[in-house]
Every structure is written in C-alpha cells, then in structure tokens.
Amino acid sequence: MEENRVDSCPDKKMDCNNGGLSAANENQQLATASTDFVEASRNNYILPRSGGWPQRLHVGAMLVLSAIAFYFAAAEVIAGQVRGWEVWIFATMYVFANLGITVGFHRFLTHRAFKAGSFIKALLIILGSMSGQGPAIYWVGLHRRHHRFSDQALDPHSPLWMDDRPARNKIEGFFHSQIGWAFTHRMTNTIVFCKDLYRDHLVVWLSQRYFFWLFLGLLIPTIVGAVIEQSAWGAWKGLLWGGGLRLFFSYHFINSVNSISHLFGYRSFATRENSRNNAWLALPTFGETWHNNHHAYPRSAFFGLRWWEIDIGGLVVRLLEMLGLVSSVVRADQTVLDDLSIREFENFDRREEADFKMKSQHAGRDARSPDAASSDRVADS
Secondary structure, rough: OOOOEEEEOOOEEEHHHOOOEOOHHHHHHHHHHHHHHHHHOOOOEEEEOOOOOHHHHHHHHHHHHHHHHHHHHHHHHHOOOOOOHHHHHHHHHHHHHHHHHHHHHHHHOOOOOOEEHHEEEEEEEHHHHHOOOOOOHHHHHHHHHHHHHOOOOOOOOOEEEEEOEEOHHHHHHHHHHHHHHHHHHHEEOOHHOOOHHHHHHHHHHHHHHHHHHHHHHHHHHHHHHHHHOOOHHHHHHHHHHHHHHHHHHHHHHHHHHHHHHHHOOOOOOOOOOOOOOOHHOOOOOOOEEEHHHHHHHHOOOOOOOOOOOOOHHHHHHHHHHOOOOOOOOOHHHOOOOOOOHHHHOOOOOOOHHHHHHHHHHHHHOOOOOOOOOHHHHHEEO
C-alpha cells in the first residue's frame, strides 16, 4: 500500500539524513554566525548576556536534585520496596504537570492554537510551572525564538549549533541541546517575542509567581505521602516520587524534543530545519516528538497528523473542546505549511515581510491538509 509523504530533502544542498547542514552550507553559516548575533542583539531579539548565576543555579539544582531522587527511587525499585501509591503519585503528578507544558505553555500560550477562559488558562499555567521549565513568559519567548531561528545560530537549543558555531558532531550537539544550552544560552527578549502575553494581566501575574507554583508541585505529593503513611517517612516518599523523580523524567523527556527530535527520526515534511518525528518518544512526551509535523504546521493544536501518530496532548485539547472549555481550536487544514505565526509578534522590515508573504503564497496550495500537498511529496512504498 502506498502512502504519500513529503520529500524529506528536496533541497539537494541540505543533507537531511545526516543530521545537519552540508559542508557547503556549514562554512557559509559559520562565517555569518557572529554577524547574526550582533544583528539579533541590535534588533532586540536576544539580550547580550546569559541569565547568570540565578539561571545556572536553577538548572543545576533541577538536574542534581532530580538525579539524586532518581538514584533513591531506582534503589527502591531494585530492592522491591516500591508501594503502589508511590507509582500512582508519580504518574498523576507527571501527567498533570506535563500536560501543563504541552497543552498550556506550548500549544496554548506559544502558538495560540485555541482560546480558553481564565480558569483553564490559569490552571494550565500553574500546572506547566510545576514542571520546573521556567516562568510561562520566559518559556514562550524561548520557544518562539526557537521557531524564528530554528537550527540556526540564534536557536537557543539546537543540536546543530553551539550558540555561535556549528556543533562538531552529533554527540556534542546532543549534549548541548539536552543539557548544556540551559546553562549558557543568551536570554530572549520577551518584550519583543511576547507582547501579547504582557498585555494579559493574568498571564503576567501567574508567570511572576513561578517559584510558588514550582514549590506547590513539590508540596502536594509531600502532603499526600504524609497523609497516606501518617508519617514523615511517607512525606519523604511522596516528595521523592511525585516531586524529584517526576522532575527528572519530565526535564529529560521535554528536552529530548530539542535534541533527539532534531537529530533522529523520519521527516514527513520538507521543513526548513532538521526537525524529525519520533514514535518511540511520543507517548512520554504526550505527542511533542511528532516534531516535524509541528514545525510544518506550528499553529495546529494537533501534532499527530496520521491515525497511528498518537498525540495525548492533542486528545486532551479535543476533550476540552468537546466539553466547551476551549474554543477556536486550530487544525492543520486551517493554516499554511510552515506558517511561522511567531512573526506577528516581532518587528520586521519591509523586505522580511515581503519575503514571508511570498513564502506563504507559495505554501498556500498546501493549506488544505498535510496529505494535500502533492507537489511536495513523493510516493513511498
């Protein structure tokens, strides 16, 4: 049975299957990388500094403390001492906090894939903040910047670039995009990328209280454990499984979208970066690793575009829509291929705007659905 699929590498100057740019393009991009940084700073895309010691302390504490939690939880598993409620509290906190990221921070705030009232908006932001990925406005600005400069020098967590130079190989790029970027990336100018969010007083208020929501995400499982076991030991177990271990898996699975999903997997769409789809990470990331689909249709609320591409986050959006809790849900057939909606949040000169309009018109024939872009697809046996 034949299946229509976008040619994964129509541009012969790009080595799509080698996880990066061809040698011909690499030298050219390396030569312009520093210039790009200067130009971006001048245009206020990024700030000329990193987050300094607070940023490093936050990331370091997340990594070290969650790794310690993983060690103790693994020892408990090996000893056969795990209790059912510990697994339950881990799974419950993981599901709700990660839905806050994929449905709240990503699909709702970043790409405006649907509309929601104040209660759902607040709930999603609070849950997303419990994942320890930073305040909502910071997260959105960083991700919009990723879409604007995806797999280029200004992409904060590309496995193909180490800030202002190309990664030497996949190993170096993987560790940079999985962990290293969080310590070194230059801060995104959220005033430029998140003007819409700064006009929303509720989003600003919730974002400013990020550490309170993060602490609440640790306090809840601690209290639940104490109540179940009626002891301080139960409180420790609740914190261990529902807090530290949950943050360990949440952090690394979410960052695998930055690293693995820009290095390994298949490409259904010939997008202008190196995004990939990964079936084996789709479940724990709730659909985030249908990443090539997402880069093709970034405004769509649904990342899984074929029946077998399971997208838990998309299913939750569909459920919320059925219950009348969200509205104006955007689907892939309502937007154009590679429609970088982030541009409406930035100030571009006339040349850039004209270029974007030309690209949108060129892609307009693909706007019906992912399977309708026959001119850019090849038959696959």
